[in-house]
Amino acid sequence: xxxxxxxxxxxxxxxxxxxxxxxxxxxxxxxxxxxxxxxxxxxxxxxxxxxxxxxxxxxxxxxxxxxxxxxxxxxxxxxxxxxxxxxxxxxxxxxxxxxxxxxxxxxxxxxxxxxxxxxxxxxxxxxxxxxxxxxxxxxxxxxxxxxxxxxxxxxxxxxxxxxxxxxxxxxxxxxxxxxxxxxxxxxxxxxxxxxxxxxxxxxxxxxxxxxxxxxxxxxxxxxxx
Amino acid sequence: xxxxxxxxxxxxxxxxxxxxxxxxxxxxxxxxxxxxxxxxxxxxxxxxxxxxxxxxxxxxxxxxxxxxxxxxxxxxxxxxxxxxxxxxxxxxxxxxxxxxxxxxxxxxxxxxxxxxxxxxxxxxxxxxxxxxxxxxxxxxxxxxxxxxxxxxxxxxxxxxxxxxxxxxxxxxxxxxxxxxxxxxxxxxxxxxxxxxxxxxxxxxxxxxxxxxxxxxxxxxxxxxx
DNA sequence: AAGAAAAACATTGTCGACAATGTCGCCCGG
DNA sequence: CCGGGCGACATTGTCGACAATGTTTTTCTT
Numbered sequence: 001x002x003x004x005x006x007x008x009x010x011x012x013x014x015x016x017x018x019x020x021x022x023x024x025x026x027x028x029x030x031x032x033x034x035x036x037x038x039x040x041x042x043x044x045x046x047x048x049x050x051x052x053x054x055x056x057x058x059x060x061x062x063x064x065x066x067x068x069x070x071x072x073x074x075x076x077x078x079x080x081x082x083x084x085x086x087x088x089x090x091x092x093x094x095x096x097x098x099x100x101x102x103x104x105x106x107x108x109x110x111x112x113x114x115x116x117x118x119x120x121x122x123x124x125x126x127x128x129x130x131x132x133x134x135x136x137x138x139x140x141x142x143x144x145x146x147x148x149x150x151x152x153x154x155x156x157x158x159x160x161x162x163x164x165x166x167x168x169x170x171x172x173x174x175x176x177x178x179x180x181x182x183x184x185x186x187x188x189x190x191x192x193x194x195x196x197x198x199x200x201x202x203x204x205x206x207x208x209x210x211x212x213x214x215x216x217x218x219x220x221x222x223x224x225x
Numbered sequence: 226x227x228x229x230x231x232x233x234x235x236x237x238x239x240x241x242x243x244x245x246x247x248x249x250x251x252x253x254x255x256x257x258x259x260x261x262x263x264x265x266x267x268x269x270x271x272x273x274x275x276x277x278x279x280x281x282x283x284x285x286x287x288x289x290x291x292x293x294x295x296x297x298x299x300x301x302x303x304x305x306x307x308x309x310x311x312x313x314x315x316x317x318x319x320x321x322x323x324x325x326x327x328x329x330x331x332x333x334x335x336x337x338x339x340x341x342x343x344x345x346x347x348x349x350x351x352x353x354x355x356x357x358x359x360x361x362x363x364x365x366x367x368x369x370x371x372x373x374x375x376x377x378x379x380x381x382x383x384x385x386x387x388x389x390x391x392x393x394x395x396x397x398x399x400x401x402x403x404x405x406x407x408x409x410x411x412x413x414x415x416x417x418x419x420x421x422x423x424x425x426x427x428x429x430x431x432x433x434x435x436x437x438x439x440x441x442x443x444x445x446x447x448x449x450x
Numbered sequence: 451a452a453g454a455a456a457a458a459c460a461t462t463g464t465c466g467a468c469a470a471t472g473t474c475g476c477c478c479g480g
Numbered sequence: 481c482c483g484g485g486c487g488a489c490a491t492t493g494t495c496g497a498c499a500a501t502g503t504t505t506t507t508c509t510t
């Protein structure tokens with residue numbers, strides 16, 4: 001179907017720099033490219049069989065994501081992961097997701113709320129399969145928070161959390177292994193949050209979400225901070 | 226002093242793309258480049274006497290700032306300013322600045338608090354010079370909020386607000402002329418916030434800041450939304 | 451004449467080369 | 481032996497040209 005002259009970057013409506021960006025983002029989040037390590041443009045360009053120009057575009061977008069730090073005429077480094085940064089991240093999450101939860105209680109339709117409950121049922125089954133004290137599935141937890149943010153209807157809020165902060169959260173989880181041992185408690189907190197949303201009680205929903213995130217933060221602080 | 230071979234981009238420790246970025250950011254914020262208008266890379270490159278490569282770097286950073294929207298193989302457009310976006314912006318500000326205010330109450334030192342009061346005295350004098358119902362100085366208002374955010378000590382929060390959201394706020398103010406007629410009320414609200422910070426009452430400081438921003442939002446919604 | 455196909459144009463994405471800066475190692479003087 | 485200056489190397493910033501896509505205009509057919 002495709003002619004022999006099909007260019008390498010004519011894929012799926014996204015540019016080559018887009019795909020480089022996504023690949024590198026994944027490698028950084030999962031720690032495949034070590035935190036704090038220096039980025040060599042020529043080396044990466046060779047690894048991905050591309051030119052430096054497109055690679056640099058990807059690097060700049062990673063910088064604006066907060067995953068890289070670039071200094072003029074020096075180069076780019078993957079950000080360091082320190083406890084302070086993680087705690088700061090949770091403070092911002094508390095503020096933003098609290099607001100998102102309030103808005104979700106006002107704006108979510110019934111289908112979206114049902115979807116939330118379905119996610120929780122899935123959690124419950126998986127939790128029963130695993131040991132009672134098993135770590136809380138980061139995947140499912142993310143799904144829960146993700147859906148609430150989407151339900152806020154505030155595009156700026158959605159973009160800030162889902163396209164910016166969450167990658168950093170995942171990076172910390174992967175590399176510092178922040179598996180929360182608060183499985184059962186977190187599950188109950190999630191359920192209460194859904195109840196508040198379904199009751200259209202935005203004020204309560206916000207309070208519960210903030211306490212939920214703050215509890216995680218305190219948990220982290222006790223361990224690492 | 227400078228030799229004839231001094232390169233154009235060897236200024237002040239920042240790259241040419243950095244300066245292009247700042248220049249364009251200013252022109253977009255102030256409406257010199259109209260909202261919603263299409264960006265022509267060759268045209269701008271000619272205007273700034275630079276190559277397209279450096280210009281594209283600046284454009285990408287503007288995109289990550291939320292001031293431009295780019296589509297692959299089509300080009301970049303300045304974002305449109307609609308009431309919905311402005312209201313969303315204020316919802317995010319309410320959440321983030323509320324948190325910033327809480328943290329500021331916990332972390333600001335006395336010198337910073339004194340600086341806040343000095344800003345307010347300046348406001349008062351300028352307000353007296355102008356008519357009693359005069360619009361609230363965007364400059365001074367920004368200074369007040371700016372300082373509180375700085376005082377939070379949370380680097381992620383500072384970056385998100387000062388290096389990301391505030392440019393959009395300024396863009397709206399310039400172009401939609403959002404001069405708040407709440408001068409005296411806002412001034413009193415600011416003073417109460419400072420009092421709460423000085424009393425190290427983070428909870429109250431957050432509540433007051435949120436109400437302050439929400440009042441502005443309601444004011445805007447009544448007018449435009 | 452109206453609509454569609456096609457070609458010409460303009461714009462964007464990508465690439466390799468050059469210029470300038472930072473970095474590392476070596477040599478020299480103290 | 482140690483510290484500072486100097487030079488070679490590597491890396492980054494910048495530029496102009498080419499390839500591919502989107503857009504507009506022209507032209508041909510019905």
